Amino acid sequence: MHNAEVPVVRTAGLSKTFGRTPAVESVDLHVRPGRIYGLLGPNGAGKSTTLKMVLGLLPPSSGEIQLFGRPWSRQALSRIGASINGPSFYGHLSARQNLMVHAHLLGVSGAEVDRVLAAVDLHGSGRKKAKSFSVGMQGRLALAMAMLGDPELLVLDEPQNGLDPEGTAALRAMLRRFTETGRTIVLSSHLLSEVASLADDIGLIAAGQLRYQGGIAEFAPDGDLERAYFALTGGVRA
Template identity: 75%
Template structure:
């Protein structure tokens, strides 16, 4: 089972990520169209949408990886600033690491860049159950282990917010269940998770709030219980997006 991160206090229910009129245009194509997103502390926010809907582009703008065409991003109650990113850990677009290094050495590289002590590496490795893999190069890891390594990198420094893109990929049922427990422990300490996933069942099992992006526009935002009061997230999602109920996943 994944270990819980260290205790940290935050004021539950305060906005930690806000976007206002956030838009991104690539040439003549609008990928994100005036998205007003609000993520509050102490909650798990599930971001859903069909393939190409604009989810990844929105996350990249929040993280400063893409400049917005219009609109603004606010982090922790103030306008976007690079130093605010120190409070955010992220894993998007799949695991990114040095394949010829062990999990520990990969984390040491990131810890050095962040000015973190070696003890923080030990904590992150233990949190994702990668302790004792020092002799194994990351390129030889299974898909699930690579996902755990990406999660460990995101968790370095015990950030206030985690932004995770498809964190369940490659995990077996036991690993997925353990990930759920870790995420809930994380938010129980006042921290926040933004979770983008194509597994509707997993989002239904863990998310407090959801946002649904369709063709670049935010079509729904609010409590999971309000969106799917009968607990059937799949039916509510496909009703909103016009997708097929025969499809049980949402592409990224």
């Protein structure tokens, strides 16, 4: 398992420009092991772009990325599970069949498929086709895919999108169990209350810039999360 003193993800001056438009500007992330790091910010703030650069899905325009204490490499990605841009699955296949396809690509066993099905509470879905799944079931399937191969780091982009309160609570419990074994999660969200209830540390991105990074208590010492959020994002409180 990863050294507890070394950041799982560290970026320095990470930037991305599309044409002449800056999407992410000089972001310095510091993700500690064994914790849930919530990347928070309004829609379009640069959260997904930042995560895509960390995962090698987008090349940075400038800056550095370290994974597990070393410069970014494709080899390090084998220690990471990710769900970006929502669930991606074969609609005509069951949850287990979908996972078997991914397991084959990763070179992991059917026993590992059964493990992640149980972990996300989909082991009873049987032959039901994924295209008929509820939003909550689709989210759990995406999480199961990310968990295949027992990664040390999970990177999840808006994992709670479309979930009802019950589904959100179930997701929260699953993610907490994951970090109890010393593993790490980075998740993005525009939902302040959800990040506050789940994350150990947060990074607040607005207009492509990291406006805050640290603990929840330090983010809003008076307990007024909304006031702190809108003060840093320049938004208007309703």
